[in-house]
Amino acid sequence: MQVQELNVPIKEVTTKKKKLKTKSGHLSLILFVLPAFIFYLVFLLIPTIGAGVYSFTDWNGLNPTFNFVGFSNYIEAFKDDPAFRHSFWFTLRYTIFIFVIQNVAALLLALLIESRMKSKGFFRTIFFMPNMISLIISSLMFSFIFTNVFPELSKQALFSILDQSWIGDAKVSFYSILIVSLWQGIGYMMVIYMAALQGVPKQLKEASMIDGANVFQRLKHVVIPMIMHAITICSFLTLNGAFKVFDVVYALTQGGPGTSTQVMALNIYEEAFSNNFRFGYANAKAMILFLVVLIITLIQVSILKRKEVEA
Amino acid sequence: MRENRAASISINLILTVFAIVSCFPIYMAFINSFKSQGEIFSSVLALPKSFSLDNYIGVFTELNLLGSSFNTLIVTFIGLAGIVFCGSLAGYKLARTSGKLSTLIFTLFIASMLVPFHSIMITLSQMAKGLGLQGSLYGLGLIYIGLGVNMAVFLYHGFVKSIPKELEEAAKIDGCNDFQIFTRIIFPLLKPITATILVLNVLWLWNDFLLPLIMLTDVNNYTLMLSINMLFGQYVADWPKILAALVLTALPVIVFYAFFQKYILEGIADGAIK
Numbered sequence: 066m067q068v069q070e071l072n073v074p075i076k077e078v079t080t081k082k083k084k085l086k087t088k089s090g091h092l093s094l095i096l097f098v099l100p101a102f103i104f105y106l107v108f109l110l111i112p113t114i115g116a117g118v119y120s121f122t123d124w125n126g127l128n129p130t131f132n133f134v135g136f137s138n139y140i141e142a143f144k145d146d147p148a149f150r151h152s153f154w155f156t157l158r159y160t161i162f163i164f165v166i167q168n169v170a171a172l173l174l175a176l177l178i179e180s181r182m183k184s185k186g187f188f189r190t191i192f193f194m195p196n197m198i199s200l201i202i203s204s205l206m207f208s209f210i211f212t213n214v215f216p217e218l219s220k221q222a223l224f225s226i227l228d229q230s231w232i233g234d235a236k237v238s239f240y241s242i243l244i245v246s247l248w249q250g251i252g253y254m255m256v257i258y259m260a261a262l263q264g265v266p267k268q269l270k271e272a273s274m275i276d277g278a279n280v281f282q283r284l285k286h287v288v289i290p291m292i293m294h295a296i297t298i299c300s301f302l303t304l305n306g307a308f309k310v311f312d313v314v315y316a317l318t319q320g321g322p323g324t325s326t327q328v329m330a331l332n333i334y335e336e337a338f339s340n341n342f343r344f345g346y347a348n349a350k351a352m353i354l355f356l357v358v359l360i361i362t363l364i365q366v367s368i369l370k371r372k373e374v375e376a
Numbered sequence: 377m378r379e380n381r382a383a384s385i386s387i388n389l390i391l392t393v394f395a396i397v398s399c400f401p402i403y404m405a406f407i408n409s410f411k412s413q414g415e416i417f418s419s420v421l422a423l424p425k426s427f428s429l430d431n432y433i434g435v436f437t438e439l440n441l442l443g444s445s446f447n448t449l450i451v452t453f454i455g456l457a458g459i460v461f462c463g464s465l466a467g468y469k470l471a472r473t474s475g476k477l478s479t480l481i482f483t484l485f486i487a488s489m490l491v492p493f494h495s496i497m498i499t500l501s502q503m504a505k506g507l508g509l510q511g512s513l514y515g516l517g518l519i520y521i522g523l524g525v526n527m528a529v530f531l532y533h534g535f536v537k538s539i540p541k542e543l544e545e546a547a548k549i550d551g552c553n554d555f556q557i558f559t560r561i562i563f564p565l566l567k568p569i570t571a572t573i574l575v576l577n578v579l580w581l582w583n584d585f586l587l588p589l590i591m592l593t594d595v596n597n598y599t600l601m602l603s604i605n606m607l608f609g610q611y612v613a614d615w616p617k618i619l620a621a622l623v624l625t626a627l628p629v630i631v632f633y634a635f636f637q638k639y640i641l642e643g644i645a646d647g648a649i650k
Contacts, residue, residue, distance in 0.1 A: 091477065093469065093554045094469050094470075094473050094477065094478060096554075097465045097466060097468065097469035097554075097558075098465070098466040098469055098470060098481055100461070100462040100465060100466070101462035101463060101465065101466035101485075101525045101529060102466065102481065104458065104462060104518070104521045104522040104525055105484075105485065105488070105522055105525055105526060107503065107507075107522060108500060108503065108518070108519050108521070108522025108523060109488050109491070109496070109522050109523060109526065110484070110488065111499075111503060112496040112499040112500040112502075112503055113488065113491050113495070113496050113499075115496075115499035115502070115503070116495055116496050116498065116499045119498075119499065126502065174391075174394065177387050177390060177391055178391065180387060181387070181388070181391070184388070184391070188391050188395060189641065190637060191395045191398055191399065192394070192395070192398055193633075193640075193641065194398070194399075194402075194630065194633065195398060195401075195402075197579070197629045197630060197632070197633045197640075198402075198626045198629060198630075199582070199583030199585070199601055199625075199629075200583070200585070201583075201585050201601045201604060201605055202601075202604060202622050202625055202626050203401075205604065205605075205608050205618065205622055206401050206402070206404075206405045206619075206622055206626075207401060208608075209404070209405060209408070209615055209618070209619060210401050210404060212613075213408075213416060213417075213420050213615065214404050214420055214421070217420045217421055218421075221421075248398070248401065253644065256641050256644050256645055257644065257645055257648045257649065259645070260645030260646075260648075260649055261649060264649075294649065295648070295649060298648045298649065299648075302648070305492075308492070309492050309493070309494050311494065311585075311586055312585050312586065315585070315605075316605060316608070329494075330494040330586075333494060333497075333498070334494075334497070334586075337497070337498045337501075338501075338590065344498060344502075347498050348498055348499065351494065351495040351496070351497070351498060352495065354492060354494055354495050355491060355492055355495035358490070358492050358495075359490055362490065
């Protein structure tokens with residue numbers, strides 16, 4: 066009994082102390098987090114919420130007033146806007162190509178380079194260099210390659226396949242957009258894969274070699290499972306990045322000829338900043354882009370994460 | 377043994393071919409930037425007859441490349457300083473406090489990393505207009521803080537967890553207040569991750585195109601990427617000058633790469649995998 070009676074006040078004292086501590090804790094938490102949070106709130110959170118809200122309105126960006134129009138912007142984007150629909154499929158196709166080629170090529174390059182003892186650093190430096198050059202400069206540089214160097218190469222009968230209208234023809238310019246993006250982007254993924262490969266324990270490789278596994282078996286059963294986390298990250302980065310492609314298209318083809326190479330980001334940009342001030346409608350398209358990126362990356366991460374656990 | 381050598385040679389061969397392909401566009405731009413328009417048309421693949429600097433001098437005097445480099449520098453500096461300052465403070469404190477408020481704020485920061493910039497650019501530009509930041513370089517820098525700080529908070533948060541708490545407790549006993557603990561003990565310990573964050577953000581801020589395109593209206597305020605893009609429209613197919621300008625803008629970045637290669641490559645790998 067006595068002990069219990071004693072216990073009560075002690076408990077009270079400790080809870081009081083705790084409360085005091087958390088109060089000062091709250092204050093310092095707020096002081097430390099506030100600067101970051103203000104910038105985040107003003108330039109990221111509010112615009113995100115705003116984009117969601119305005120997507121349901123007929124706001125023209127100039128008038129202070131607007132009406133809520135429900136889902137009609139969303140319905141219009143899919144039903145009555147062939148240019149947007151085209152940009153959607155174009156972006157999706159581009160994303161699939163980028164996703165596959167960029168990851169496979171980066172991983173292969175990383176594997177090849179990692180097997181070199183002496184020239185590892187040299188090749189890594191070379192393959193990453195294009196990534197330092199901005200997409201705008203890369204695209205303009207390739208503009209020159211496509212219009213002047215490729216025709217010359219094909220004239221020299223080296224590669225007759227190069228003799229095409231790389232920028233003017235809608236079908237071919239899809240590939241020229243792809244080439245610039247890959248040229249610039251593979252190195253980045255390669256660096257990530259190389260770092261992951263360095264983390265694969267040597268003993269594992271040696272053990273599998275002693276067990277008689279050949280190169281491909283080793284790759285499939287040892288290396289790939291061990292670098293699954295890098296595959297998840299690189300898949301995320303390539304998918305996420307490809308859906309937002311803008312700079313290359315803007316600098317290389319401006320979406321042309323016509324709107325044949327217009328990607329989603331460019332379509333949204335033009336709707337909001339150079340067409341007819343339909344901000345509500347442009348925001349609905351922006352939200353569609355957001356939702357597509359969100360859904361695709363969530364699916365991808367959840368699938369690959371499961372594989373990581375298995376490994 | 378012989379098989380191994382054959383494999384080794386073919387791997388080297390493949391890598392060398394890829395390396396040549398990879399460098400080819402830069403090489404082409406470089407050698408053709410010394411030629412005249414006529415020489416480009418007659419022999420685009422050959423080395424220039426003379427390495428004349430006329431194109432470079434022309435571009436340099438006609439264009440405000442120095443000015444737009446300086447503009448980009450201002451924007452990059454504001455953005456980086458803000459991202460590191462705000463991000464380290466918040467990331468540290470959020471990692472050291474538990475509780476609903478801290479979890480909520482941290483989750484908000486992380487969740488927003490999934491929001492594509494292109495989805496918010498319209499409302500962001502309206503916001504900037506409303507705050508009177510449209511057209512201003514400082515405004516552009518401030519926006520970069522808002523867009524980049526969540527990633528920094530995330531990376532700092534993860535890093536702080538690896539720092540033992542005892543250090544702070546000892547400093548507290550010695551009479552340091554929270555802010556002193558941060559500036560004297562924690563921030564110096566954050567150096568490696570700060571380097572990573574700086575590297576990742578320098579590349580982004582220096583090379584970014586779309587945000588300046590939306591934000592800046594006055595040609596005098598243009599950043600480097602905007603100036604380059606504008607020049608392309610101005611000198612329609614005047615390739616010698618365009619190429620000279622491209623080389624001039626790409627060169628500093630390549631030099632930067634040569635010097636900080638180790639940090640850049642490590643920063644990218646760490647930023648992605650850790």
